[in-house]
Amino acid sequence: MTESEHxxxxxxxxxxxxNKPxxxxxxxEELKNKGFNLGERAVRYHMQILDEKGYTERMGYSGRQITELGRKKLDKGIIYDQVDFIYSKFEEMIYLTSFNYMNRTGNVVVNTSTIYDEEAFNIIKDVFKSGLCVSPYINLKEGNSKEEIQIKTICGTTIDGILLNEGIPTIPLYGGLVKIRDYVPTKFTELISYKKTSVxxxxxxxxxxxxxxLDVINTGNGTIPANFRLIPSVGRERALNIINKLEKIGIGGVMAVSEEGKNMLGVPVxxxxxxxxxxxxxxxFCAAQELGYDIDIKIAEEIEGFETLSPIADVKKILKPADDKIHAKTPFLLSKSWNLIQKVNFDVETRKGDxxxxxxxxxxxxxxxxxxxxKETYESNPKYINPYYQLVEHPTDYSKIGIATICSLSIDGLLINNGIMSNPKYGGLLELNESPLFIDLISYNGSSVDPHKIFIAKNMTSITxxxxxxxxxxSLKEIPYISRDYAVHLLxxxxxxxxxxxxxxxxxELTYNAKVDNYNFGVVAGSGLNLIAALKEKGIDVEVKAIAxxxxxxKMERL
Structure with missing residues (x-):
């Protein structure tokens, strides 16, 4: 990204x-706060460029406002910048937190969710009662229509901000899923790093x-979302004291605090x-979504005065303290995949091998x-769809059949088997326009789950x-430039x-607007899960990528 683009x-x-002219x-002034020394005259020059591109529009003497095209540019056109922006956004929210738990005043970080059904609201209220939340304090108001209800809830990032204001630095590391057994948090089963992701x-x-x-509420067993951060060990006792005080005034959600250097819930410390x-x-809100209710959620995007919030319900916590067992480390996707990658022995000449x-x-x-x-999906777009598949029997359920599709990690394996280092960097969502662009990226190195599985689960594809x-x-792969000629030949x-x-x-070069490190070049390859995503789009009930x-x-067939 050039300085001007930035x-x-x-x-x-x-x-x-x-959000106004x-x-x-x-x-x-705002640019100066962000480290850009631009005068008003220079700003006006850049604004003229934005006007010409249709990203902004002049609103008389009030100034300019962003257009819908400008918002799309912000969302899609800077994906190589966005993967770093997510983390910096959380840092900004932490800094802007000014809540004083002694007098209960100041700003907290909030999630803003919109629901469209009163029954969904009742379900959400029951979850708050169970204590499966950060706080029962919410701000409730009507949305753009009578059916819409907008709910602002306290985000866990608020706790990071409060600790920072008390001189205890926090380092947000992961968001993920925690397995609950008999109301006891046991282990993070999935993790995604806050760094190197646009999601x-x-x-x-x-x-x-x-x-x-809902299973956790009803049976004590299930999976809930949670996040994980680190603090210096010298601040542990003080942090525990603050957490206890916050709990008494209705800001909680802390599942566990580890001992110094002791792994917790499957995450190394x-x-x-x-x-x-x-x-x-x-x-x-996840509970309502589990029952099929439509919900729009924006995470940690706003600051709200605590005095504007009020409790939705009396809380009776159902979770017990997290267990203190040392669980096996939750593995990231690449650490699980490298052994498979190394076993690829496909020969491009004979077209045989693993x-x-x-x-x-x-x-x-x-x-x-x-x-x-x-077949229809491949025939309508053969350039982007891998035609190979194989049917596989289910190991235990005779009523099901497996569909094996080629994983793009096979390409890394083939290159490595031929002496070319290939590093799977990102799994992403690629928008096919005249000039295709990645619109979302998740680093393979910071995720325990295949990014493509996430995009399918969230219905983000539109293949059919x-x-x-x-x-x-x-996916985006990173390959050393020195090996480019031979790599291009094989590819x-x-x-x-x-x-x-x-x-x-x-x-x-930006490869479909994604960036690799210097002295490397990028390769964009399609996912074998595109065929599976197409099935889901067409209403086929599918268990996505159960195994690799x-x-x-x-032995594979061709469509």
């Missing part, structure tokens, strides 16, 4: 945050099939540090329809649906065989 993006961010003087980690897990909040796990502030496949399961009575959908631009699953052979290789980048395994390429 300034333009920051101006758009300022206008988006202001804003003049060049205020924009210049807020907890937002990634707010999707049907990801959580089981470095020497000299202490881990703190906090329930996700969006947990009550590749990595994803196996997803459907009901056998849906198989004929599924094959028809897969006619709803604007097609959005497909793709072109793979492409001719039918592997989905969309683009081979150049050094220092090796399979002989020569």
């Amino acid at each position: 300034k333009i993006i920051e101006i758009l961010r300022i206008l988006n945050e202001q 804003t003049g060049s003087k205020l924009i210049a 807020t980690p907890l937002d990634a897990f707010v999707a049907p099939g990801m959580t089981s909040v 470095p020497e000299g540090m202490v881990g703190i796990a906090v329930s996700g502030g969006v947990t009550p 590749i990595i496949v994803n196996v997803s399961y459907i009901n056998k009575d849906s198989l004929d329809k599924a094959i028809d959908i897969m 649906r006619n709803i604007g631009s097609n959005k497909i699953l793709a 072109n052979i793979l492409k001719n065989i039918g592997f989905s290789i969309y683009k081979i980048g150049k050094p220092r 395994k090796l399979m002989k390429f020569e």
